[in-house]
Amino acid sequence: MGSNEYLSAIWAVGQIIQDYDTDKMFPALGFGAQLQPDWKVSHEFAINFNPTNPFCSGVEGIVQAYSNCLPHIRFYGPTNFAPIINHVARFATQALQQDTAAQYFTLLIITDGVISDMDETRHAIVQAAKLPMSIIIIGVGNADFSAMEFLDGDSSALRSYTGEEAVRDIVQFVPFRDFRNAPKETLAKSVLAELPQQVTQYFKQRNLSPSNTKPE
Structure with missing residues (x-):
């Protein structure tokens, strides 16, 4: 499978969710690839190759960084989700103080x-x-997505x-192939089907009221 479907998914889904972030600066991470110079397999790397500042400006910035990194990596197994989930969880843990x-x-x-x-991914999601x-998983290509549906x-x-x-469901899985020829609104409805409820459920459990700023 070529990179075109990944790029299509980044564009389509990114444009749906980017407006929920105030500054539209997104850390973009890759996994399951060999990296230069020694071609070691990495399960957690900044696609702009700047680990201290992995942020990309908007969907355009993510697409640019992804396109630029492709010539410098080799896709390689195994494909591990847990390191990426735990990476974001570290930031979310800091927000527990809010x-x-x-x-x-x-x-x-x-x-x-x-x-x-x-097993590690299930554990990471439960924590x-x-x-x-929340986690939104977009499946590209024609693979067997039964594992993704299980995580959902x-x-x-x-x-x-x-x-x-798990104390609540935080995963939404969307098979991108089902929306290749569908209107943007149909994809958006599926991508965002559970997210608003997940957000409100979390804050209600914590008895937290909205502030004047939008959630990240």
Whole structure:
């Protein structure tokens, strides 16, 4: 599968969700690739190759950084989700100190459906469910997405390998192939189907009222 579908997904979904961020500066991370100069496999790297400042300006900045990084990496397994989820969870953990409903983090994962660390990912999601955080997974290509649908947890509560149950559902899975020829509004409805409820549910559980700023 070429990069075009990844780019299409970045454009389409990014334009839907970017307006929910006030400054539109997005940290963009890659995983499942070998990086120069020694071609070691990385499961968590800034696609602009600036780990101290992985932020991209708007969807255009993400697309530019992604396009620029492609010639310098080799896609390589295994594909692990847990490091990326835990990366964002560290930021969300810092937001636990807030006394108003001001900060909420949304991790957008674009993947071809292959996942190698299911146990670790389940555990990471169960822990992240306690934080001001949601995960939107966009599946590209024609792979078997049963693992993604399992993580979505719509049919039953997701459990960690330790048996701990997620306190709330924070994952929304969207197969991009179902929306290739659909209007933007149809894709938007699916991408955002659960996010507003997830945000309000979290802040209600914490008894936090909205501030004057929009959530991140």
